[in-house]
Amino acid sequence: xxxxxxxxxxxxxxxxxxxxxxxxxxxxxxxxxxxxxxxxxxxxxxxxxxxxxxxxxxxxxxxxxxxxxxxxxxxxxxxxxxxxxxxxxxxxx
Numbered sequence: 822x823x824x825x826x827x828x829x830x831x832x833x834x835x836x837x838x839x840x841x842x843x844x845x846x847x848x849x850x851x852x853x854x855x856x857x858x859x860x861x862x863x864x865x866x867x868x869x870x871x872x873x874x875x876x877x878x879x880x881x882x883x884x885x886x887x888x889x890x891x892x893x894x895x896x897x898x899x900x901x902x903x904x905x906x907x908x909x910x911x912x913x914x
Contacts, residue, residue, distance in 0.1 A: 827856040843873040861892045861899045868906050877910055
């Protein structure tokens with residue numbers, strides 16, 4: 822893994838997710854966000870990972886960052902995705 826390349830951290834996060842090591846996956850998604858601050862992909866993945874850990878407050882904070890952010894059009898409707906994550910957090914498990 823290359824420590825300064827987001828692709829390496831994203832790949833490692835995905836591996837950790839398949840291992841159901843959500844805390845380690847979340848740590849890797851945080852690295853992705855540090856490197857790619859202007860792309861919502863890492864934020865979305867981090868929110869989902871935090872949800873799997875039942876870290877609802879942190880996941881909600883990440884979703885709100887997505888809503889408040891301004892994202893390039895090429896990423897689609899990030900606001901809609903973030904609001905869907907918030908709705909999913911409100912559903913009973």
